Every structure is written in C-alpha cells, then in structure tokens.
Amino acid sequence: MKKILLSALCLASISFTAVHASSIGISSEINSRNHKSTSNIQSNWDDAVVTDAMSNFKSLSRVERKARVKEVKKYLKEYKENAANATGSNDKVLLAILAILLPPLSVYLHEGTTNNTFWISVVLTLLFWIPGVIFALITVL
Structure with missing residues (x-):
C-alpha cells in the first residue's frame, strides 16, 4: 500500500x-x-x-x-x-461457461462470498444439476 x-x-x-x-x-x-x-x-x-x-x-x-x-x-x-x-464482457462469458459446468463456482465468483445465493445454487445443483445451471445463469447474467 x-x-x-x-x-x-x-x-x-x-x-x-x-x-x-x-x-x-x-x-x-x-x-x-x-x-x-x-x-x-x-x-x-x-x-x-x-x-x-x-x-x-x-x-x-x-x-x-x-x-x-x-x-x-x-x-x-x-x-x-x-x-x-467495471466488469468486462469477457468476465461474463467466462462466468456463463462456468455456470454450465460448475454452477456453484460461478455463483461464488460472481458474488465474492458464500452467501445465501451460493448455498441455493449448491442445493439446486445437488438436486438435479439443471436447476442449478439455470439458477447460476440467472444469477451471473
């Protein structure tokens, strides 16, 4: 500093x-x-x-x-x-790809902390993966 x-x-x-x-x-x-x-x-x-x-x-x-x-x-x-x-469009593209592959990781990277949104993404991903992907895409985009 x-x-x-x-x-x-x-x-x-x-x-x-x-x-x-x-x-x-x-x-x-x-x-x-x-x-x-x-x-x-x-x-x-x-x-x-x-x-x-x-x-x-x-x-x-x-x-x-x-x-x-x-x-x-x-x-x-x-x-x-x-x-x-300032977040670039490249960040959003990367987060969208991660939302499809690993939804909780993309939500964590977007939010920056393990808050309620992250845990909802984990639960939805563990249930059937597709709801987790949809939730992560909505959260990230």
Whole structure:
C-alpha cells in the first residue's frame, strides 16, 4: 500500500512540475509523438523527472503535502470504486461457461462470498444439476 501511495504521490507531484519538465525536453518529446495518450508518455519519463518530482514534493510545506496526500487518497478511492464497478464482457462469458459446468463456482465468483445465493445454487445443483445451471445463469447474467 505504501508503494501505491508513494507512486500516486509521485504522479501528483509530476503533474504539478510541468514547467520544469518542459525545461528538460519532455514537452518536445510529447509534441513529436503527436499527443499520444498520457499512459504512453508517462512510461517514457526517465528517473530524473521522478527524482526531481519527489524532491519538489519533499520541499513543500507540511500543509501543502497533507493537501496533496488527501487529494491522492481521493483519486485512489475513485479509482478503486471504478475498478470494482467495471466488469468486462469477457468476465461474463467466462462466468456463463462456468455456470454450465460448475454452477456453484460461478455463483461464488460472481458474488465474492458464500452467501445465501451460493448455498441455493449448491442445493439446486445437488438436486438435479439443471436447476442449478439455470439458477447460476440467472444469477451471473
């Protein structure tokens, strides 16, 4: 968790040091690549920029550092919420296949815990398997 927070702080500090980045030639690199996505640009930054951003962050006053840490925590919270809500279509296809082969497993993976839905799926699967498959498909999809 400390590494994630430290890297997020570095990225926040880097975003505030854009003026310094232009003095070492990153802005010309960005312009030469026709404004590609920021993830591609960030992967091309060298260690000097990160080190400089960390030193700039450490040189801030305590109040400013706390404000930036609070801002980064807010961004991390938003990221975690978005990551938890985002499920791809590949996950649904995999869960549908598992619902046919092993209905309780697909329900468990979809729900994340062994709750009442999981136990209903187990009972239905043990009874005649087809009701378990139908229940799992309804639950997963």
